[in-house]
Amino acid sequence: xxxxxxxxxxxxxxxxxxxYFMALPExxxxxxxxxxxxxxxxxxxxxxxxxVGGTFLATLMSHTGISDANIGIITSLVSLAALSxxxxxxxxxxxxxxxxxVTVTALQxxxxxxxxxxxxxxxxxxxxxxxxVLLYFVGQIFVxxxxxxxxxxxxxxxxxxxxxxxxxxxxxxxxxxxSSLMLIGxxxxxxxxxxxxxxxFIIIGVFILILTAINVIGFSKMKEPKTSYxxxxxxxxxxxxxxxxxxxEKAETANHTGILVELKGAFCDRxxxxxxxxxxxxxxxxxICTPFIPSYQINELKLSYTFMMLxxxxxxxxxxxxxxxxxxMADRHGMAxxxxxxxxxxxxxxxxxxxxxxxxxxxxxxxxSFLSSTxxxxxxxxxxxxxxxxxxxxxxMIWLTITxxxxxxxxxxxSILGGALLNTLQKMNLIFFGIQIxxxxxxxxxxxxxxxxxxFYIKYFIxxxxxxINRKDGRA
Numbered sequence: 001x002x003x004x005x006x007x008x009x010x011x012x013x014x015x016x017x018x019x020y021f022m023a024l025p026e027x028x029x030x031x032x033x034x035x036x037x038x039x040x041x042x043x044x045x046x047x048x049x050x051x052v053g054g055t056f057l058a059t060l061m062s063h064t065g066i067s068d069a070n071i072g073i074i075t076s077l078v079s080l081a082a083l084s085x086x087x088x089x090x091x092x093x094x095x096x097x098x099x100x101x102v103t104v105t106a107l108q109x110x111x112x113x114x115x116x117x118x119x120x121x122x123x124x125x126x127x128x129x130x131x132x133v134l135l136y137f138v139g140q141i142f143v144x145x146x147x148x149x150x151x152x153x154x155x156x157x158x159x160x161x162x163x164x165x166x167x168x169x170x171x172x173x174x175x176x177x178x179s180s181l182m183l184i185g186x187x188x189x190x191x192x193x194x195x196x197x198x199x200x201f202i203i204i205g206v207f208i209l210i211l212t213a214i215n216v217i218g219f220s221k222m223k224e225p226k227t228s229y230x231x232x233x234x235x236x237x238x239x240x241x242x243x244x245x246x247x248x249e250k251a252e253t254a255n256h257t258g259i260l261v262e263l264k265g266a267f268c269d270r271x272x273x274x275x276x277x278x279x280x281x282x283x284x285x286x287x288i289c290t291p292f293i294p295s296y297q298i299n300e301l302k303l304s305y306t307f308m309m310l311x312x313x314x315x316x317x318x319x320x321x322x323x324x325x326x327x328x329m330a331d332r333h334g335m336a337x338x339x340x341x342x343x344x345x346x347x348x349x350x351x352x353x354x355x356x357x358x359x360x361x362x363x364x365x366x367x368x369s370f371l372s373s374t375x376x377x378x379x380x381x382x383x384x385x386x387x388x389x390x391x392x393x394x395x396x397m398i399w400l401t402i403t404x405x406x407x408x409x410x411x412x413x414x415s416i417l418g419g420a421l422l423n424t425l426q427k428m429n430l431i432f433f434g435i436q437i438x439x440x441x442x443x444x445x446x447x448x449x450x451x452x453x454x455x456f457y458i459k460y461f462i463x464x465x466x467x468x469i470n471r472k473d474g475r476a
Contacts, residue, residue: 020100025223031157034222035166038154041218043174044211045106045143047181051208052112052136053078055305058294059189060116063197064132065125070419074133075291079283079415081140082408085148085401089259092401097226098149103219105146109212111139116205119198144408148400155388155396156225161331163388164338167381168327172320175376179309179316181207186309193305266402271390274462276403281457282343282383283407285450287414289350289443292422296353296440301361311366315373323377330382334467335389339382340458346375347451353444357435389467418443 025031050056053075061071085092095101118131158166185204192200266272297303330338352368391399425439 016100019220020103021097023099023223025157025225030223031225034157034224035154035170037218037222038157039170039173041106041215041222042154042170043177044215044218045109046174047178048109048112048208048211048215050178050182051185051204051211052115052139055294055298055308056185056189056204057136058298059197059305060119060201061129061132062295062298063119064128066129071291071295074136075294075415078140078144079287079408079411081137082144082147082405084141084145085405085408086259088145089262089398089401092148092397093262095149095397097224098153098397099219099222099224102146102150102153103216105142106215106219107212108139108142109215110209111135111142113205113208113212115139116201116208119201144404148397148404150219151384151400152397153222153224153226157223160388163385164327164330164335164381165324166327167385168323168325168330168378171377171381172323175316175323176320179313183309183313186305190305262398263402266395266399269392271465272399274465275386275390276407278386278454278458278462279383279403279407280410281450281454282379283411284414285347285350285447285454287411288418288450289353289440289447291415292418292440292443293353296438297361297365300438300440301356301358301365303361303365307362308365311369312373315369318370319373319377322374326378327381330378330385334463335382335385336458336462336465338378339386340455340463342375342378342382343451343458344455345371346379347448347455349375350444350447350451354441354448356441357438386462390465 025034057075058071061074066074112135115132115135118128118135121128121131155163185207188203189197189200192198267276297308326338326342349368349371352364352371356364356368387400387403388396422439422443425442430437430439430442
């Protein structure tokens, strides 16, 4: 019996090593299949992110009695969770393979499913709120830990000259799936809102569990074009040989790595500072207003879930149509130039929100959603592509980690300040020409002004920089 268990254990460990540590792509077909698997896995991850954010999470938190300002701050915990990346930077520098880390952290998205089951517990709303915040924060920590590794992983699978095309197609697939499930989810919440909202929460939780399984399987089937330790014959070492090489490397580099060393090296690089500034400006504009918009739409504007999800679904079909075209445009004209205009579109969306009141909520929501769909066809791709264009390939993983963690903490601080400003403005009962002004309108106007400044910053400080194309990525 003991021998059988030992053989089973060795077999399973061998399978883990083969799948997660020895899956090198050997042909262009392997690269292509890996990119398809990443598209599938990332689509599931993006859908989960939507199900534990925006109007869905705002509905869950409102059900447990959490205030609008606190909802905005809690949804911004994703940014604070990014700080965990900074504390693990020494660990990241020693990693030779990312696949196992990315897959294990992806599995922890199952914690988000438990959030929607908490209202079923027979405890007070205060305790339910604490459990929701705790599980949400822990889940986001795991997501953020795996994020830089997954970004560097997919960057190594895509040729530099095709990044815009691939990421736009990937985004189009994700948007179609996400918008379809969001429409279904919105209809579910609308249906059960007046009957038994707890049933709706259970269905959303089951959705998240299924999507987590798809996410993990997708990552597991991908290949990883990174080798660990190479012997004198150019062959990759595993097992005891790799362990011995790891110990030698650790002893040699013990005094040359660390958080402060990596931070200093990054911020001493002029190109890194410029791209980091763009990320921070975007973060400032996003977190000063966006976390507080969903509760504004639900509580003040009284928009129905089905209407919002239907508008989102229709306009996301438009986003799917333009995304590949925009991606190819970015490959021809450069990430920075195209990003500049789409950030402006996002700013105009914030401006529309700033002009929205209950009397004009439905038509302006459609206009704002059109601008939002236009912007998000490229903003996420452009910011990531800009980092890949300007970050040194040998430092890419670390610099992605620094950018994500530092800007993430900055975003959380901004959301706290935004929440405090929201509370202050809500107590002031603002009136402009006889029209009541809501606090969220003021915050959205600030977001627009910041993105307007970002538009000119990219034009005069980023587009003037020369891009060095990495010709190693995506090649067998």
